Amino acid sequence: MQPLERELEGLERAVSDNLADAMARVAAGVANLRLRRWGRAAAHLRVAVAAQPDFAQAWSNLAFAQLELQQLDAARAAADRAIALDARLADAWNLRGLVLERGGHLDGARADYEKALGLNPDFANAHVNLANIEQARGRVDAARAGYERACALDASLAEAHYNLGHLHHKTGRVEDSLPHYRRAIAARQDYAQAHHNLAHALLLLGRFDEAWPESAWRQTRLAFADARALAGRPYSLPAFSPDRRTLTIVGEQGLGDVVFFLRFAPRLRELGWRLRFTGSSRLAPMLRRTELFDEVLSENTDVETNEILAGDLPLLAQGSHAPPPLALTPDPAMVEAMRARLAAAGPPPYIALAWRAGTPQLGPLETLFKELPPAALGAALHGLDATFIAVQRDPRAEDVAAIAAAMGRPVHDFSSTNIDLEEALALMAIVDFSVGVSNTLVHLRAGLGREGDVLVPFPPEWRWMEAGDSPWFPGFSVYRQDRARHWDGALAQLAAALSRKVSSARTGSSRPNSSP
CATH class of the missing domain: 1.25.40.10 (Tetratricopeptide repeat domain)
Incomplete structure (x- = not known):
């Protein structure tokens, strides 16, 4: 006492x-x-x-x-x-x-x-x-x-x-x-x-080994541990043993976060674990196609095996490096359906846009809300000869109108793909360029081995590091808001880079591989 x-x-x-x-x-x-x-x-x-x-x-x-x-x-x-x-x-x-x-x-x-x-x-x-x-x-x-x-x-x-x-x-x-x-x-x-x-x-500074134990204090983990304690099943990191080698990964966070942390799962297979996953049914088809899991269960399935939260995987995976994203493959039939939708919208190259993610929050708490000024984004994209599609979740009509007016081109509404992640995965596999703030679709794009252009607000979210490129998203280009919270410099850099990429795509000199 x-x-x-x-x-x-x-x-x-x-x-x-x-x-x-x-x-x-x-x-x-x-x-x-x-x-x-x-x-x-x-x-x-x-x-x-x-x-x-x-x-x-x-x-x-x-x-x-x-x-x-x-x-x-x-x-x-x-x-x-x-x-x-x-x-x-x-x-x-x-x-x-x-x-x-x-x-x-x-x-x-x-x-x-x-x-x-x-x-x-x-x-x-x-x-x-x-x-x-x-x-x-x-x-x-x-x-x-x-x-x-x-x-x-x-x-x-x-x-x-x-x-x-x-x-x-x-x-x-x-x-x-x-x-x-x-x-x-x-x-x-x-x-x-x-x-x-x-x-x-610590994660922003790349001090991963020090950071992961502190991340065990996140609210989702504390709530899960409290619930398990009340049920008489205290939660702790499981220890490997030959007679208890089945491990159930519980997707306790948002969809993008779960996809992000599942990059540590292949390492657990290497260490001898047999893996199961329980979480959102929206992830189930793509996770089954990875062939990494013996079973993919619906969320709230009661399991008696060892459990580990997806956010705790780094603690069990042993290693301070940043492993590559979990490799994802789209459904071929869905890819063909998305190709037809894109063709109806206009000719390639196709640029997917998202300008807002998260929930705004005031006060002395860390928040992952991200937002670009729509008109400024549209102005940066003005003059690009491409077909633009909005993959923003729940886009406001006035935001879409502001982007289209600033670009002088229509923005086609593909926001419904946020509902069906199989559609989203297929779309991310075949669009030529993905531009915007970090969101679930960015995680899917990374899992497909594709590149993207990400605009990172100040202060940066930990996954995008304090400066430079992110080891978590190989091949992604990062454009950072400055300390005064101005986007002008980042958007100018984006405009110049996209102009080169779109020009190359249209001439075919270095057209991105749009095949899944």
């Missing part, structure tokens, strides 16, 4: 001796807060404020517990009550700021954080929270200064180090982010997001 848990055990006994003792309830509530047991903390603190309604600090602590329970209205009311009882309580102002920030009211949150710091200039948590507002407003230098001030005031404050590390990470100072992620983890060993972002930073 940890010291804090032993302390809490004593506090719980004290509460049981006097159920209405407000001070004992607050102490038990605070101990539960420190253990991140939000529900139990809130229960103790509600009793405390019922027993002593004028206890300002108890109301403030209750606001914290309710905030973590996503009870924003109740948390706001508790923080307001604390401030009404004691307007000099910096903690209450800080907590009300957190409630306002969580609700998207950044200006109100800023005012409350500033009030908290006016009352207590050495309040490290309030410095962190105000710095978060500065970062959200794009004031990077002010945010950095706030995080650094918080670290100086409280070197053990995990959130201060995490946020400073993330700010370095997202502004391109990846190496500088590492010590701060590590200090955050030292302060709170179970800080999953710090582990996760540390993994991404």
Whole structure:
């Protein structure tokens, strides 16, 4: 039992001796807060404020517990009550700021954080929270200064180090982010997001061996492990033995991620494992054609053999190199159907376009959202003598219109191929060029041994490395947004490269091999 848990055990006994003792309830509530047991903390603190309604600090602590329970209205009311009882309580102002920030009211949150710091200039948590507002407003230098001030005031404050590390990470100072992620983890060993972002930073730098253990803290893995533990089947990396050599790979991530990580599966076959796969049925036909798996099962199939998540394959595959993509082959009948659709759209060469992927996300979390300005992409492609097809998932009509207007050419809608991955694989096998942001179709294209032109936002996704070409996508050309988040240079480079490629394709001097 940890010291804090032993302390809490004593506090719980004290509460049981006097159920209405407000001070004992607050102490038990605070101990539960420190253990991140939000529900139990809130229960103790509600009793405390019922027993002593004028206890300002108890109301403030209750606001914290309710905030973590996503009870924003109740948390706001508790923080307001604390401030009404004691307007000099910096903690209450800080907590009300957190409630306002969580609700998207950044200006109100800023005012409350500033009030908290006016009352207590050495309040490290309030410095962190105000710095978060500065970062959200794009004031990077002010945010950095706030995080650094918080670290100086409280070197053990995990959130201060995490946020400073993330700010370095997202502004391109990846190496500088590492010590701060590590200090955050030292302060709170179970800080999953710090582990996760540390993994991404190390992967960007090509330090794969260090990165993979940290990637085990990703949310999909933690959720899977929790579910297995509840079912009485704790999840851990399997150990090879001659009598238990069947290994079921569970596709727990998005389709593109699963395809990406399956590149490590051939190595497991070399090590003696017999492989099965369970995951999305949309991947099943192409995975069966690899002849790598003894069985390809539908997702949610209950298995009794050794299990490993697709994202954990690098941990079992033994090796620090970047293996080539899993080799994929399209269905021949689907290829012919796609050829007919392309011919109906226009003459070759064919250029597939995708300009958006992922989900936008604000705040100090690593996000894989990627987006190109449609009109700027179209302008870069203006003058190319080719047939353009949109393979963007769920394209907005106004985006397609902007690209077409800027190019002066129509954009043919092939977005439905995102639904049927067999269609997508066949299409990626035969289009001459693939242009856009990284998405599932890029993973399919790589598995086919084809090349592509990928535009990488700043800061880059870890698969595309901090600079240069990516070892994960052989033959792909990478065009990077600059640190000021401008696309002009990258799109100019893309335009020049595509002009040469299309010219060569049309003259036949180096026409890409469009055969699957």
